[in-house]
Structure formats: structure tokens, C-alpha cells
Amino acid sequence: MPNTTKVTHSIEIKELLQFADRTIQVKKGSYLFQEGMEAEELYLILGGKVQISKVTQDGRELALRICGENDICGELTLFTDAPKYLLSALILEDAKIAAIRKDVIEKEIFHNPSLAFEFMKWMSDHFRKTQTKFRDLVLNGKKGALFSTLIRMTNSYGVHKDTGILIDLPLTNQELANFCGTSRESTNRILNDLKREGIISIKKGKILVHDVDYLRQEIGCENCPAVFCSID
């Protein structure tokens, strides 16, 4: 029975699009969904940026991901009868988004092995990203949390320049702090240390990382493939 032939699968995750119910345009600053809202759809981002985060009872915010083109969000309640979103999705940049009904996706996955396979692969990759990210946060202190976040952002939204990698997203200190579970002030101090050491520089709210290797080394990065080391 065991057979080493590789299973081949011919579709990609963005082909979920064909099961979309509708496509929507959402403006920067609004929410695609919020914690506690009835969860009946999951979303495929066609353009723009969406930040997924969790708000605590005492008003702090933990940012988890920034999704861009071809990312999926709102997937957490699939395969359960949990009726409500667990996280909130804030639009960071005007976005075009396909909405896919949960029941349709579940049914489709049941009948379409290629889609099921591709979706599982996505979940698996997504799990690894999340786990390694949190591992960095827990094991390397607040500095490590920030370094890890910066590295991931270079992998997801980095643009290569002569002098380093530009993270092509406008980010305030507070927004970065939300990804790290730190205070705005701590984030600011660490960023300034990095500036003084020439590791990064900041222009117009965007961070240019001159020396990613320094950041990697400081958190004992094991150079896992970039697909598992991203912020999306």
C-alpha cells in the first residue's frame, strides 16, 4: 500500500476566487470584520492591505498579521460551529476583497481534493509562520520580538534597495509595538539604538533595514525559508 509517488496538485490558493460570493471594495481605516461579529465568510485579499489583530479587555492591541494580495483571512472559524470572528481585520490600505461563504468553502473542500490539498498546505504553512513568530516573541524578549517582526516585514513587504531592504509600509512606533506586545516607548528606544548603530534608518515613516543579518544573528535565526518567516 505505501507508495512514494509524489501527489501532484494543480491549483493554487487564489483559485478560491471562483467560489466567491461577491467582491467588495473596502476603505482604509474601516474594518473588514471585528471580534464578535457573526462569522459566515472568509476572505481572499485581491489588493490592498489588511491588519489582523486581537484587542484585549483592557484596550491593548496585539497585531498578528498584515495580509496583502492572495492572502486569506477570517479563516479561524472554519470547520467549527463557532459563529463569531475571534479577531479584527483593519484595512490599512484601500482593499479589494473577495468574500467566500464558509459553508460553500467547506462543501467545496469536501468535493474537490485539489482544493482541499492546497488549502491544507496553506494552513500548514500558516501554522508554521505563526508558531515561529511567537517563539521569537517568547524566547528573545522584547528586543527579539521587534527584531523578528522587522525581519518578517522585510520578507513580506521588503523592496530591495542599494543600501538595504525597504519595508514598504508606513508604520508608526505604536503599530510596531502592537506586533511585539511592547510599549510604544520601548519600541522607540530600540529603533533609535538600531539607527545609531546603522542597522536601520527611517524615512517618511518607512523603515530601511541596512543589515538584516545583524537582526537575524541577534535572535538566533535558523534561516528557515522566507515563506515561513513572514508577517502575512
Next chain:
Amino acid sequence: MPNTTKVTHSIEIKELLQFADRTIQVKKGSYLFQEGMEAEELYLILGGKVQISKVTQDGRELALRICGENDICGELTLFTDAPKYLLSALILEDAKIAAIRKDVIEKEIFHNPSLAFEFMKWMSDHFRKTQTKFRDLVLNGKKGALFSTLIRMTNSYGVHKDTGILIDLPLTNQELANFCGTSRESTNRILNDLKREGIISIKKGKILVHDVDYLRQEIGCENCPAVFCSID
């Protein structure tokens, strides 16, 4: 096309057993697999306990899960061509374990929609557990990390007694600390505070939690279903 009929699925995750290559007995103290080993199988625990953890370059250990009967481990490299285990699996209690070849599982999932569905459901649940656990670690400091770990252990391995819930696992301070990313000393101090306040007591290396609600309240627990709040 959209149809609200609930998809029904008739198998459970333990039916993976039918695809097992072999069943093995593993002794306490040995490793089922270790980081960096060639990963060709995933495992279904039939009995005993297995702790999954990550060892850092500087020798610290972050414990992630304790798996018991009907749990799956070694699943992280499924659906990728990553050839090596990313974590280590230490046997805490003599275990009986079914080994299932990755290529067999991938193929089977491709051809068996019920299995695929059930496996996805497992992955989805597992993701939620992991994410909420880490959220607790990051948002509520080391004390919150320990409280969260204790709560999860009562859900996974708790036995109800007159005076509270007994976590039926022998755990040293160091082992608990490894789950929280803290030092042994900090864990010890927090545990002693809890003892003095009558929240817990410890007998023969096992923790009896008298007041789970106190722990829940301190970390702003949102009372999610126990299936998402466990340590396995």
C-alpha cells in the same frame, strides 16, 4: 450555488490508525524524534505521553505541547518538502504510538474527502489552541503565561476532586517554566504565592488547582471552549 446544508463527515481523527505503517512502544525518557532528524512519518499517540518542544541554540527549552491518547504529532512538515523535524518529541510516560508515512497520509487525504475534512478540522483547532496560548504568554507577562499553562493543563489532564482539579502529571518547576518561557525560580515563586493564597496546592509533584476561576480572571480569560484551551 451557495447551499447552507451542513456537510456531514463520518470519521474521526483516530481513524488515521488504519493507515499506520507500524505500531511502536517507546520508553519514558527517550525521544520519538528530534529536531533535524529526517521527517518521513507522523505519529498518532495510542497511549502514554509525549512532550513536544523546541531547544534554542543557547540550550534553553521551550515546551509547546503534551500529547496523549488520540493526539497527533510530527505533523509540522506535512504538505511541504521540508525534510527534517522542526521540534523534538520527548516521551514523558511509556507510550504506544502508531507511525504513519507522510506520503501515505498525503495521498490518502487526497483521495478520501472525509479524512481530509477531519484532518483540516484538527489542524484548525490545533491552530486556535496554539495561537491563544501564545497570546496569553505575550500579553500577560510571565505570571499570565504560568496561569494560562495551568488552566490548559487542567483542561487536558485534569481530574476532578472534591477540592478542585488535579493536574494528573508529575511536573517539576523547571518543566513548567519551559512551557512559559520563564526561569525556574520565577515559576517557583509564583507557585508559592498561589499556594499561600490557597489557589493551588502541590502533592507528590502534582498540582491541585482549587480555584481555576481565579487564574482565569487574572488573565482576562474569555471562556472559550475547553477544546481550544488545552495543552495538547
Next chain:
DNA sequence: AAGCAGATGTGAAGTTCATCATATCTAACG
């Protein structure tokens, strides 16, 4: 019963981080 190894308990000192306070910078707008 004595001895030993591993686990627990706890003070003291140092580091990391959050919080509060306040000053400065920057971009947008009349």
C-alpha cells in the same frame, strides 16, 4: 540509616521593561 542527587525555596543584585512626564518634531490645513 546514611548518603546522594535532584528538586525546591528564597535572598540579593542586576537587567529589562512599562509607565509617567515632558519636550520636540512633523505634516496638514486654514
Next chain:
DNA sequence: CGTTAGATATGATGAACTTCACATCTGCTT
């Protein structure tokens, strides 16, 4: 161009946590 709101920068203070050191306890072995 001056005003203003929001963002950044930085000192000071205290809380949280780690580290080191050492004492004590506990269960196991001979």
C-alpha cells in the same frame, strides 16, 4: 506662515523578571 494634532524622543522611577548563590527538602540507593 502660524496653528495644531499626532508622532517621536528621552529622562526618571518603579515593577517585573533573571541570575547567582546557597540552603533545605525529598525520595532513592546502598
